[in-house]
Amino acid sequence: MKTANEPIIQIRNVYKYFKNDIQALRGVSLDIFPGEVVMIIGPSGSGKSTLLRSINRLEKIDDGDIIVDGLSVTHHEDINALRLEVGMVFQQFNLFPHLSVLENVVLAQRIVRKRSAEEAETKALALLDKVGIYEKASAYPLQLSGGQQQRVAIARALAMDPKIMLFDEPTSALDPEMIQEVLEVMVQMAKEGMTMVVVSHEMGFARSAADRCVLMDSGRIVEEAPRDELFTNPKEERTKQFLSKIL
Amino acid sequence: MSNKTKNDASELIAGKIAKLPQAGELSAIDAWWGLVAVVFLGIILLVSLYPDPYARILSFVQDGVIVTILVTISTFLLTMVLGLICGLGRVSKNKFVYGLTSVYVEVIRGIPLLVQLLVWYFAFPAIVVRIGAALNFRPFQQYLANPIMMAIIGISICYAAYMAEIVRAGIESLPVGQMEAARSLGMTKAQAMRTVILPQAYRTIMPTIGNEFISLLKDSSLVSVVAVADLTRRGREFMSTTFMPIETWLMIALLYLLMTLISARIAKIVENKTKLEK
Numbered sequence: 233m234k235t236a237n238e239p240i241i242q243i244r245n246v247y248k249y250f251k252n253d254i255q256a257l258r259g260v261s262l263d264i265f266p267g268e269v270v271m272i273i274g275p276s277g278s279g280k281s282t283l284l285r286s287i288n289r290l291e292k293i294d295d296g297d298i299i300v301d302g303l304s305v306t307h308h309e310d311i312n313a314l315r316l317e318v319g320m321v322f323q324q325f326n327l328f329p330h331l332s333v334l335e336n337v338v339l340a341q342r343i344v345r346k347r348s349a350e351e352a353e354t355k356a357l358a359l360l361d362k363v364g365i366y367e368k369a370s371a372y373p374l375q376l377s378g379g380q381q382q383r384v385a386i387a388r389a390l391a392m393d394p395k396i397m398l399f400d401e402p403t404s405a406l407d408p409e410m411i412q413e414v415l416e417v418m419v420q421m422a423k424e425g426m427t428m429v430v431v432s433h434e435m436g437f438a439r440s441a442a443d444r445c446v447l448m449d450s451g452r453i454v455e456e457a458p459r460d461e462l463f464t465n466p467k468e469e470r471t472k473q474f475l476s477k478i479l
Numbered sequence: 480m481s482n483k484t485k486n487d488a489s490e491l492i493a494g495k496i497a498k499l500p501q502a503g504e505l506s507a508i509d510a511w512w513g514l515v516a517v518v519f520l521g522i523i524l525l526v527s528l529y530p531d532p533y534a535r536i537l538s539f540v541q542d543g544v545i546v547t548i549l550v551t552i553s554t555f556l557l558t559m560v561l562g563l564i565c566g567l568g569r570v571s572k573n574k575f576v577y578g579l580t581s582v583y584v585e586v587i588r589g590i591p592l593l594v595q596l597l598v599w600y601f602a603f604p605a606i607v608v609r610i611g612a613a614l615n616f617r618p619f620q621q622y623l624a625n626p627i628m629m630a631i632i633g634i635s636i637c638y639a640a641y642m643a644e645i646v647r648a649g650i651e652s653l654p655v656g657q658m659e660a661a662r663s664l665g666m667t668k669a670q671a672m673r674t675v676i677l678p679q680a681y682r683t684i685m686p687t688i689g690n691e692f693i694s695l696l697k698d699s700s701l702v703s704v705v706a707v708a709d710l711t712r713r714g715r716e717f718m719s720t721t722f723m724p725i726e727t728w729l730m731i732a733l734l735y736l737l738m739t740l741i742s743a744r745i746a747k748i749v750e751n752k753t754k755l756e757k
Contacts, residue, residue, distance in 0.1 A: 330679050340666060
């Protein structure tokens with residue numbers, strides 16, 4: 233659909249080994265285009281989180297290359313510039329508990345983007361309004377529910393004006409009734425044309441927002457399919473087997 | 480119990496809990512201040528009921544109290560700075576920095592503080608004089624150690640080794656996700672340390688820092704052996720001229736107790752003020 237010609241993320245034959253010689257990634261290649269929403273699914277230990285975390289170099293890759301908007305994760309000098317273009321949302325939210333919600337969203341804008349206090353706060357409040365946490369701006373993270381914390385985390389990442397957003401199991405640590413409020417924010421972002429890479433098993437999100445689904449197993453990509461086709465009409469035996477367990 | 484009564488009961492309990500004073504409010508006037516008052520009153524009573532010898536002791540050692548406070552506070556400030564630097568060294572990925580700070584911590588923690596003070600006061604100046612003689616460098620040859628200076632340096636270097644380990648533990652107690660979140664927002668490692676990791680680490684170790692301050696206050700009495708006229712040394716001087724060991728050391732002990740109790744209360748207030756909001 234909204235894909236341009238040039239991929240914004242190029243994952244080229246990536247290998248990653250952990251200390252005990254376990255191969256986390258074994259020759260993964262994937263192109264992601266601007267505005268595309270890609271979902272990565274797979275059993276635990278399949279390397280999906282490792283792949284996602286490699287895109288902004290929270291994990292170092294051992295071979296191959298990942299190029300994000302012309303910047304390579306293997307070039308050390310590029311890394312802070314690269315991370316500015318890539319927002320990340322974690323399973324455990326990772327808000328800064330010593331700072332208020334507003335300060336969480338303001339901090340990196342001030343010291344990394346060098347924005348004025350006024351500009352950063354205006355931007356933060358607008359984003360908090362967007363994710364529906366405006367009234368809680370002066371609260372502290374530990375006073376919020378998981379769903380609220382995750383929405384703040386999304387606002388915090390968006391405040392840096394990233395071109396790409398990565399989601400590492402954003403709803404896995406949430407109580408069921410809070411998953412929806414987070415997914416709604418994510419679907420909204422997808423509609424606005426944000427490039428998103430999402431590690432998650434949320435069928436609802438796949439149906440309403442994903443452009444492409446990727447199944448990983450044992451450090452490899454097993455199957456790729458547009459929209460929720462992977463869920464509804466899998467081709468590979470491994471995919472069927474995995475889906476029969478999670479659905 | 481039916482669900483309804485259960486709910487009523489829990490609401491009742493919740494109401495009661497809500498009325499209890501918050502930890503922060505309580506800290507300013509908690510029961511421990513009573514003990515401070517008792518010790519303070521005890522000193523006042525002794526001095527007013529038996530001016531001889533207690534008022535004499537008090538006026539004799541008062542400059543010692545000031546020296547003890549001065550040594551303790553300046554040592555504490557130096558310890559905080561040095562402890563932070565070495566603590567960061569202990570979590571550094573740079574092997575040289577890590578190795579250097581590790582050796583420092585292990586060596587210093589393996590030598591008694593009293594011995595370290597004697598080294599700084601007696602051995603260090605002797606070394607400087609020898610070097611001066613060998614190089615024929617006059618200022619070194621005539622070097623005389625300033626007792627207070629040497630005492631402050633000696634205790635700081637010792638306490639900073641312990642403080643480094645406390646800082647390291649504080650940093651390592653935080654979830655790795657904190658550093659990852661900061662870095663993924665584009666912060667450098669130094670920025671993340673300064674704005675995300677250290678503010679949280681120091682909140683975690685605040686109770687331990689308070690304890691260290693009190694230990695420091697008490698260990699400052701060791702400087703009396705290296706010619707610093709602190710509270711303990713002034714007490715010894717008074718005793719040797721008056722031969723009143725019981726009265727002298729009762730007064731000195733009460734003065735130390737008053738100072739440590741007040742320090743503990745202040746540490747508690749700081750701890751509560753810096754607690755994470757929940």
